[in-house]
Amino acid sequence: MPEKLVSPALDGWHTIGDDPQLLGSQCEECLTYFFPKHERECKNPNCSSTKFLEIPLSREGRIWSYTNACYQPPAPYIAGDPFEPFAIAAVELEIEKLIILGQVAKGIDVDSLAVGMHVDMIIEPLHETEDEIKMIWKWRPKKI
Amino acid sequence: MKNEVAIIGVGMHPWGKWGKHFTEYGVAAARMALQDAGVPWKDIRFVSGGATIRCGYPGYVAGATFAQALGWQGAEVNTSYAACASGSQALAAARNKILSGACEVALVIGADTTPKGFLAPAGGYRPEDPDWVRFYLGITNPTYFALYARRRMDLYGDTLDDFAAIKVKNAKAGSKNPFSRYKKCFTSEEVAGSAVVADPLRLMDICATSDGAAALIVCSLEYAKKIGKSDAPRVVAISTTTPVFASGIVEMPDIATDSAAAQGIEHQSFRENLPKKAYEEAGIEPKDVDFAEVYDLSTALELDWMEDLGLASRGEAASLLRAGETSIGGKIPINASGGLASFGEAVPAQALAQICELATQLRGQAGERQIENPKVGITANQGLFGHGSTVIVAT
Known part of the structure; x- marks a missing residue:
């Protein structure tokens, strides 16, 4: 049986290589960041720029808040069998001054998390299809 | 005074999981409100509905659907959709119509029939829709x-004891x-004993989805006087303002907040704004408010809203x-x-249900749950993507 192809769950939102990154954009004029990527009129009402750069976002940040999913979410979430609860974190990126949600790395539950904790962005499987493993960004507490 | 309209009738259909068509609930609430107001249906010149998106086309054009169900009588119609803030926007449309002089008396109405379990988005592969994306990620x-x-x-x-x-x-x-x-009447032990859904919140900290309907009859102050209801509660303010960029709290259904990286930009919260x-x-201050109906989607959110409305200092609501x-x-x-x-x-009915409670309390007709002699009440609720509404009603 051939190995499954590994691909991003959300194409264009993140890369999946050895050095994975969230792909955002930045307004060339006012320097506002966007995630997901935004490449039309700037959302800053003081700015009328239409020029944006695709830019990888910081791979680390601090937990703004966190929770978990104890029950299986509805579709389009695709659960494993059996469903395994997972933690979720809202992470503040210092340079970009924005908060991004994401699952927390597999096996780490809420008891290991705290507001203000430093985390890294990693890539893990979100779900599998017949011939692909769909990867997604997750947050993982930094080893101190 | 110049922006005020009177609430001369309120009506509701009991909330529940009745499994009937939403128009049935809406018509019951509307008939109750009309009777309460003592206004014949044929005198209503504007029907302003909150839309429901789960009930097909009749729900998308709710204003017309209710007008038809009550019997076409040539009134103008409007439908507003703003998720949970739909009712307030429908009320704002009616207020504008009345204040412009185009109509004297209007029906504002919202009703919904909801599915069981989590509210979920439309299907397919739609990464351009943040609501689809967050569910795909299990959020x-x-x-x-x-x-x-x-x-x-x-x-x-x-x-957790505070939330309970x-x-x-x-x-x-x-219960009253x-x-x-x-x-x-639940006990704190029962709340504590309910299953954790999303840590730290338990099943009983989180609100369910229901069927229900609420309706208001609103009119000009002159009309209220004419029919002998000059002491009816008045809508003295409606706000549906957004925050000013950048919205700094991650709001349903977004995956990320705005960035506040640009010069001169600071994070804001729509609830506070x-x-x-x-x-x-x-023309009042928070200290003038006697009571509030706020959107307790979760128990803890009630505390956030109290602070956002200025009814408690930041961090002091729990005390x-x-x-x-x-x-x-x-x-x-x-x-x-x-x-x-x-x-x-019951999404399109909920903001109106809050206003029904304000009017009922201000009229001193809340029975066992009556607040002592209230003069001013405020509502607050949230739609999606960081917007919502707040309405002030006074005697």
Whole structure:
């Protein structure tokens, strides 16, 4: 049986290589960041720029808040069998001054998390299809 | 005075899971409101509906659907959709119509029939829709409520017992409301014993989804006087303002907040911004408010709203709760109707249900849950993507 192809769950939102990154954009004029990527009129009402750069976002940040999913979410979430609860974190990126949600790395539950904790962005499987493993960004507490 | 309209009739269909067509609930609420107002249906010149998106085309054109169900009589119609804030926007449309002089008396109405379980988005592969994306990642509505609740625990030292106390308080009030879905007076042990859904929130910290309907008959102050109802409660302010860029709290259904990296930009919260315009329009301050109906999608959110409305200093809402000041009989009763904890959410009807409670309390007709001699009440609710509405009603 051939190995499954590994691909991003959300194409264009993140890369999946050895050095994975969230792909955002930045307004060339006012320097506002966007995630997901935004490449039309700037959302800053003081700015009328239409020029944006695709830019990888910081791979680390601090937990703004966190929770978990104890029950299986509805579709389009695709659960494993059996469903395994997972933690979720809202992470503040210092340079970009924005908060991004994401699952927390597999096996780490809420008891290991705290507001203000430093985390890294990693890539893990979100779900599998017949011939692909769909990867997604997750947050993982930094080893101190 | 120039922006005011009178509420001369209120009507509701009891909340529940009745499984009937939403128009049935709506018509029942409308008939009750008309009877309460003593206004014949044929005299209504504007029907302003809150849309429901789960009930097909009749729901998308709710204003016309209700007008047809009540019997076409040539009134103008309008439909507003703003998720949970739909009712307030429908009310704002009616107010504008009345204040412009185009109509004297209007029906504002919202009704919904909801599916069981989590609210979920339309299917397919639609990564351009943030609502689809967040569900794909396993992020449900309780995720957001839990993030805010955890933050309160971390920043202000709120506890699970505080959250349970809100459910107990609201359940007690709701047990005395003939229109609420849940009549049981829960104990804090029962809340604590319910399953964790999204840590730190348990099943009983989170509101359900319900069927239900609410309707208002609103009119010009002149019309109210003409029919002998010059002492009817008045809508003195409606605010549907957004925050000013950059929105700094991750709001349903977004995956990320705005960035505040540009020069001169600071993070804001829509919940905090929303009441400013309402207080200004009403010409009052938070200290003038006697009671509030706020959107307790989760128990903890009730505390956020109290602070956002200026009814408590930041971080102090739980101490008012602990002192019993937010119960009926306290200094600032919150959710005397029983709130979402007792109703569950019937999206296009909910903002109107809040206003029905304000009007009922201000008329002194709330029975066992009556607040002592209230003069001013405020509502607050949230739609999606960081917007919502707040309405002030006064005697």
